Amino acid sequence: xxxxxxxxxxxxxxxxxxxIEKALKEIGAAGKxxxxxxxxxxxxxxxxxxxxxxxEAIEEQGYDVV
Amino acid sequence: xxxxxxxxxxxxxxxxxxxIEKALKEIGAAGKxxxxxxxxxxxxxxxxxxxxxxxEAIEEQGYDVV
Numbered sequence: 239x240x241x242x243x244x245x246x247x248x249x250x251x252x253x254x255x256x257x258i259e260k261a262l263k264e265i266g267a268a269g270k271x272x273x274x275x276x277x278x279x280x281x282x283x284x285x286x287x288x289x290x291x292x293x294e295a296i297e298e299q300g301y302d303v304v
Numbered sequence: 305x306x307x308x309x310x311x312x313x314x315x316x317x318x319x320x321x322x323x324i325e326k327a328l329k330e331i332g333a334a335g336k337x338x339x340x341x342x343x344x345x346x347x348x349x350x351x352x353x354x355x356x357x358x359x360e361a362i363e364e365q366g367y368d369v370v
Contacts (some may be wrong), residue, residue: 252366253319300318 243279247302261295305358309345327361
């Protein structure tokens with residue numbers, strides 16, 4: 239498993255937390271949002287998920303990975 | 305139809321808008337959230353919906369009617 243912490247703009251409430259964590263789960267990654275720190279900590283298996291796919295999943299929900 | 309504009313705290317993103325507008329629809333009222341103004345404009349039929357029920361529906365979603 240690999241862990242990355244992404245800086246993400248635009249997450250403002252628990253609905254945002256849920257939509258991002260759900261989107262990551264759907265591609266087989268585990269995400270944990272820290273609203274105050276504006277970060278998403280993601281755990282994933284490099285053999286099945288790419289970092290590009292993770293960023294895409296977050297951006298598809300309407301947030302900016304910076 | 306009666307119209308009221310409520311001041312509501314805690315609405316931060318489009319998910320919040322959706323959850324409030326959906327909750328109002330479920331009790332038979334029509335709500336329009338203005339995120340920037342922190343207001344919810346509600347149209348409802350006084351013979352079937354009370355202002356107390358409207359406030360309750362919004363507060364049940366986790367927001368404060370002030």
